[in-house]
Amino acid sequence: MSDRKPPPEPPLPRGPEVTRRDLLTGRVAGLMLDRLQGEEPEALPAPPLIRLTVNRVSRELRVPAHRTLAEALRVNLGLTGTKIGCDHGECGACTVLLDGLPVYSCLTLAHDADGRSVETIEGLASSDALHPLQQAFLTYDAFQCGFCTPGMIMALKALLDRRGTPDAEEVRQAVSGNLCRCGNYLHVIAAGLAAARSLGDGG
Numbered sequence: 001m002s003d004r005k006p007p008p009e010p011p012l013p014r015g016p017e018v019t020r021r022d023l024l025t026g027r028v029a030g031l032m033l034d035r036l037q038g039e040e041p042e043a044l045p046a047p048p049l050i051r052l053t054v055n056r057v058s059r060e061l062r063v064p065a066h067r068t069l070a071e072a073l074r075v076n077l078g079l080t081g082t083k084i085g086c087d088h089g090e091c092g093a094c095t096v097l098l099d100g101l102p103v104y105s106c107l108t109l110a111h112d113a114d115g116r117s118v119e120t121i122e123g124l125a126s127s128d129a130l131h132p133l134q135q136a137f138l139t140y141d142a143f144q145c146g147f148c149t150p151g152m153i154m155a156l157k158a159l160l161d162r163r164g165t166p167d168a169e170e171v172r173q174a175v176s177g178n179l180c181r182c183g184n185y186l187h188v189i190a191a192g193l194a195a196a197r198s199l200g201d202g203g
């Protein structure tokens with residue numbers, strides 16, 4: 001066995017001016033700011049362009065790749081009728097129609113809607129009349145706070161567009177992905193059936 005000891009480790013390099021006290025007192029943040037202020041900020045690239053047809057109108061917008069359709073509608077286009085409740089695909093408040101089918105817009109990326117047709121609650125009423133679903137929600141007291149209402153109506157519109165005279169079970173199924181914290185479900189179903197009758201009679 002050799003008596004030779006390994007050579008001592010070289011001391012760890014230390015930053016010349018940063019001490020633990022600097023970290024605690026925030027001086028490090030100041031040093032970083034000083035450095036950043038001396039540098040030219042890098043120009044950010046423009047977000048990519050997408051084209052959508054929203055409520056029958058062609059729209060072009062630049063949105064970051066991670067932006068949801070719900071945020072793009074509300075923030076980029078100002079269409080705040082589409083509500084964001086849970087933002088996790090659980091409540092249905094954000095339901096819109098994408099190429100005629102109901103989707104949770106909080107779970108749909110805006111870029112996935114590129115080149116497609118989007119319908120929101122703002123697209124339902126004509127200049128002088130409510131859509132029969134909107135009228136039926138009024139007539140049948142189908143909302144209280146109203147937060148779930150745009151999503152409920154869009155889910156029901158998808159049903160009525162493809163099946164003119166649904167029965168109560170089909171109406172229940174259509175809104176089964178939409179939660180109403182005010183518990184107004186019976187009125188919603190009555191309104192859905194009434195709107196179907198109204199559309200069947202010629203609207």
Ligand code: FES
Nearest residue numbers: 085087091092106
């Ligand atoms: S906000 Fe989209 S499902 Fe709740």
Ligand code: FES
Nearest residue numbers: 144148180181182
């Ligand atoms: S009316 Fe309030 S959440 Fe449905």
